[in-house]
Amino acid sequence: MAAIKSVNRSASVALAPDSPYMAAGTMAGAVDLSFSSSANLEIFKLDFQSEDHDLPVVGECQSSERFNRLAWGRNGSGSDTYGLGLIAGGLVDGNIDILNPLSLIRSEASESALVGHLSRHKGPVRGLEFNSITPNLLASGADDGEICIWDLAAPAEPSHFPPLKGTGSASQGEISYVSWNCRVQHILASTSSNGITVVWDLKKQKPAISCESSWTSTKQYLEIQLEGGALFWQCATRFMPLQLVSVVTRMKDGLWDMRNLIDHCEEE
Numbered sequence: 001m002a003a004i005k006s007v008n009r010s011a012s013v014a015l016a017p018d019s020p021y022m023a024a025g026t027m028a029g030a031v032d033l034s035f036s037s038s039a040n041l042e043i044f045k046l047d048f049q050s051e052d053h054d055l056p057v058v059g060e061c062q063s064s065e066r067f068n069r070l071a072w073g074r075n076g077s078g079s080d081t082y083g084l085g086l087i088a089g090g091l092v093d094g095n096i097d098i099l100n101p102l103s104l105i106r107s108e109a110s111e112s113a114l115v116g117h118l119s120r121h122k123g124p125v126r127g128l129e130f131n132s133i134t135p136n137l138l139a140s141g142a143d144d145g146e147i148c149i150w151d152l153a154a155p156a157e158p159s160h161f162p163p164l165k166g167t168g169s170a171s172q173g174e175i176s177y178v179s180w181n182c183r184v185q186h187i188l189a190s191t192s193s194n195g196i197t198v199v200w201d202l203k204k205q206k207p208a209i210s211c212e213s214s215w216t217s218t219k220q221y222l223e224i225q226l227e228g229g230a231l232f233w234q235c236a237t238r239f240m241p242l243q244l245v246s247v248v249t250r251m252k253d254g255l256w257d258m259r260n261l262i263d264h265c266e267e268e
Contacts, residue, residue, distance in 0.1 A: 007044060007055045012089075014070035016101070017132075018077060019084055020046040022055070023101065025067035028092045028124065039063040041089065043104050059104030061113050065091040072101070073130025073138065075152050086115070086155060088138055090125030096140055098155055115155045120148050120163070127178035133185040141175025141190055149188075149202065164200055166207055172196045 010030035014023045026039040043059035050056075069090040076082025082100055089097045098116030123143025131137040136153040147164040166172050172192035181187035186202040201208040 003053075004048065005046070005055050006053060009042075011042075012067045012070045014072040014087065016072050016084060017074050020048075021058070021084065021101065021105075022046055023070055023072055023087050025063065025070050025089050028066040028068045030066075039066040041067070041087070041099065041104075043101055059101065059107065061099070061104055063089065063091070063097065065093045065095070068092060068124050068126045069128040071128045071130050071138070074132070074135040075130065075138075076155065077135070082155070085135070086130075086152065088128055088130070088140075090128040090140060090142075092124045094121040094123055094125060094142055094144075095119050096121075096125055096128070096138075096150075098152065098158070100155075116152065116158050118148075118150055118158055118160070120160060121146060123174070127175045127190060129178050129180055131180045131185060132182060133180075137180075137185075139178045139180060139188055141178045141192075143174040145172050145175060145192070147175060147178060147188070147190055147200070161202075162205065164205065166196070166198050166210065172198060 007024065009024050010027045011024035012027050013025075016022070022044045023041060024044060025041045039062065041061055041063055042057050044055040045058045047056065067089045071088045071090075072085060073088070074085045077085040082102065084101045084105070087099045087101050089099065091097065096118035097114060098118065099113050100115050101113075103113040118140070121140065121142035121144055125140055125142045127139070127141030127147070129139050131139070136151055138150040138152055139147060140150065141147045145165055149161045149164075151159045151161070172190065173194035173196070175190055175192050178188060178190045181189070187208070188200045188202060189197065190200065191197040195212050196210060197212075198210045199208045200206070
């Protein structure tokens with residue numbers, strides 16, 4: 001299948017949730033043809049009406065570090081200041097930059113585009129996602145094994161809740177992905193390089209359930225792809241009766257009932 005549009009970059013990417021734009025940040029660990037060590041964040045317009053094969057750059061700025069992960073959320077969307085929401089960039093030095101894509105597209109100074117700088121993690125930030133139900137909440141996870149929940153209701157004055165860190169069977173190594181449940185705003189999943197996936201209940205500030213696996217589940221509820229893969233709640237089946245209360249892993253084709261948290265209610 002031929003590509004409709006393309007851009008030649010080694011980059012972490014994030015799509016705007018409500019607008020035809022894509023953000024691309026220079027990927028950590030990648031080497032381009034010029035062997036450049038610089039880092040940039042670029043905004044591309046997804047213009048499918050144009051016959052040009054290359055995506056046009058409509059905004060850009062330099063970054064102090066390269067990116068492991070990008071996330072684009074709706075926080076502030078519709079306002080005059082943050083009309084396109086916010087972009088969060090997980091950096092290799094453990095920090096997270098919060099940028100205003102509208103400022104970049106308007107070609108304003110890069111200093112005005114950088115609206116926040118989150119410092120908490122002690123290792124590269126690889127897990128990063130905005131909450132789609134409560135857009136001011138941003139979850140981040142890093143190589144230090146900690147998960148932070150940030151409140152960006154006031155992007156220039158961010159705050160964070162006490163960090164999460166599993167113990168015992170829920171003890172995770174380097175956090176590689178985090179993912180909010182698409183229907184229940186206080187449920188978050190995280191997966192790590194040691195093969196442990198944890199579902200967190202943020203109301204209780206503790207793990208609801210954890211499991212260990214080394215392969216991919218592509219069933220209805222939670223998709224887990226460990227050992228360097230991905231993690232996300234699969235919302236295509238969000239209206240299935242058990243969607244809000246179940247999580248599937250495929251250690252043993254098991255279905256856990258989240259109402260009882262640890263009861264293994266169905267096995268194949």
